[in-house]
Amino acid sequence: MQAIAVFPKSREVRSIDVLEPVLESPTQVLLRMLDVGVCGTDREICAFEYGTPPAGSDHLIIGHESLARVIAVGSQVRTLRVGELVVPMVRRPCPHDHCTACRASRQDFCFTGDFSERGIGGAHGFMTELVVEEERYLNPVPAELRDVAILVEPLTIAEKALIQLWHLQERLPWQCPHRPGKDHGHCRRALVLGAGPVGLLGAMALRARDFETIVYAREAAPNDKSAVVDAIGATYVSSKDVPPAEIAARFGAIDVVYEAAGASKVAFDTMQALGANSIFVFTGVPGRKGPVEIDTDLVMRNLVLRNQMVLGTVNAGRDAFEAAIRDVAEFGRRWPAALRALISGRNAPERYRELLLGRPTGIKHVISFAEN
Numbered sequence: 001m002q003a004i005a006v007f008p009k010s011r012e013v014r015s016i017d018v019l020e021p022v023l024e025s026p027t028q029v030l031l032r033m034l035d036v037g038v039c040g041t042d043r044e045i046c047a048f049e050y051g052t053p054p055a056g057s058d059h060l061i062i063g064h065e066s067l068a069r070v071i072a073v074g075s076q077v078r079t080l081r082v083g084e085l086v087v088p089m090v091r092r093p094c095p096h097d098h099c100t101a102c103r104a105s106r107q108d109f110c111f112t113g114d115f116s117e118r119g120i121g122g123a124h125g126f127m128t129e130l131v132v133e134e135e136r137y138l139n140p141v142p143a144e145l146r147d148v149a150i151l152v153e154p155l156t157i158a159e160k161a162l163i164q165l166w167h168l169q170e171r172l173p174w175q176c177p178h179r180p181g182k183d184h185g186h187c188r189r190a191l192v193l194g195a196g197p198v199g200l201l202g203a204m205a206l207r208a209r210d211f212e213t214i215v216y217a218r219e220a221a222p223n224d225k226s227a228v229v230d231a232i233g234a235t236y237v238s239s240k241d242v243p244p245a246e247i248a249a250r251f252g253a254i255d256v257v258y259e260a261a262g263a264s265k266v267a268f269d270t271m272q273a274l275g276a277n278s279i280f281v282f283t284g285v286p287g288r289k290g291p292v293e294i295d296t297d298l299v300m301r302n303l304v305l306r307n308q309m310v311l312g313t314v315n316a317g318r319d320a321f322e323a324a325i326r327d328v329a330e331f332g333r334r335w336p337a338a339l340r341a342l343i344s345g346r347n348a349p350e351r352y353r354e355l356l357l358g359r360p361t362g363i364k365h366v367i368s369f370a371e372n
């Protein structure tokens with residue numbers, strides 16, 4: 001069967017022919033991959049910035065954002081049936097007894113760093129026709145989400161951030177006053193940095209909870225991304241029109257920044273817009289480009305004098321996957337056209353080269369494998 005793989009030693013990205021996997025334990029599930037998303041991480045792996053083959057292999061099959069159909073189950077699989085749709089989780093636990101996070105099935109908080117991630121490091125990914133996976137790493141998805149469930153994995157980043165946000169903001173012994181028909185966020189203002197798939201999905205998650213939501217990105221409006229932002233009742237702002245230092249004056253103090261751009265200078269400059277008791281959530285992983293100047297006295301003064309919090313978050317646990325599946329369904333009810341507009345194209349696997357190595361276009365490109 002076909003798989004798309006990187007060969008780090010020879011610096012090649014190739015379509016290869018591999019043996020079909022088979023069930024090796026009664027708790028495993030055989031999956032036919034339907035959709036595999038392409039993101040910045042895949043492009044960085046294909047540029048050999050990172051990505052580690054499994055031990056003993058000269059190549060890594062890439063792909064971590066996926067949607068699959070169950071085509072066979074082991075005799076002890078209890079929760080999944082043949083024909084069902086699933087979204088696999090990405091990270092697998094480290095082997096160490098002392099890693100309390102991994103031992104509690106929360107490898108997204110792994111202490112040791114010795115976890116593996118399918119399609120990223122230490123384990124083959126999903127950009128192939130068939131995959132075998134343990135039942136416990138699979139999340140069932142309702143059949144009606146067939147066309148949009150490829151967005152679940154990139155949405156889990158925002159869902160994990162929001163789960164933590166509600167926990168952390170319980171430090172404040174009050175909430176938004178109750179307003180009939182309005183969700184928890186209705187008296188709060190959120191700023192999303194970046195209008196890529198992670199940013200736009202994060203903006204949808206914030207709007208679904210009734211945050212006033214501003215999406216701040218480089219590109220001037222109107223464009224494909226600002227159209228999505230308009231459709232969900234958020235406000236698109238280009239950094240060409242409003243510099244970071246003017247955000248608070250223009251829109252009011254920000255309660256939550258959800259950073260999804262990976263540009264550290266703009267992110268730190270945006271911290272000035274944070275109001276009292278606010279929280280800044282980093283999700284981007286910037287490439288190292290050398291030191292830049294920031295006013296650390298100002299950042300530290302504001303953190304202290306305004307009771308602010310800074311949070312970094314990566315990967316996602318089962319709770320975030322389940323929330324993402326519920327939310328993708330909710331976004332589809334509220335904003336069907338905007339949700340579909342996030343998927344710029346479904347492509348045959350033969351187009352892997354231009355998608356992974358060419359200039360990025362659109363919002364989210366998907367590689368789709370034929371069902372039979």
Ligand SMILES: [Zn+2]
Pocket residue numbers: 038039040041042064065154
């Ligand atoms: Zn990704």
Ligand SMILES: [Zn+2]
Pocket residue numbers: 093094095096099101102103107109110111112113114115
């Ligand atoms: Zn661990």
